[in-house]
Amino acid sequence: MSETLLVVLVLLACPIGMGLMMWYMGRYMHQNKPQKPADTRADYAAQSAEAVRLQAEIDQLKAARRDAAGQSRPAAPPGDDPSAP
16 A cells, blocks of 8 residues: 555656646746836937947948058059050
């Protein structure tokens, strides 16, 4: 009899433990819901302004790279142009 009771308890331990964990996590998740942002328009405006600023910075860096690449090439002597006839 005690052996049968032990087997039944072992078999029920997993589903009961799983149910308790689900119940506890459900309680915890309902208590700690993230709050909605107060003003999504302000967030959108801030993100748009940041995107414009970053795009301007990218354009500035690309222009600086083009200028640096143009200045770093040595000028070819007049007679060394292979494309000239």
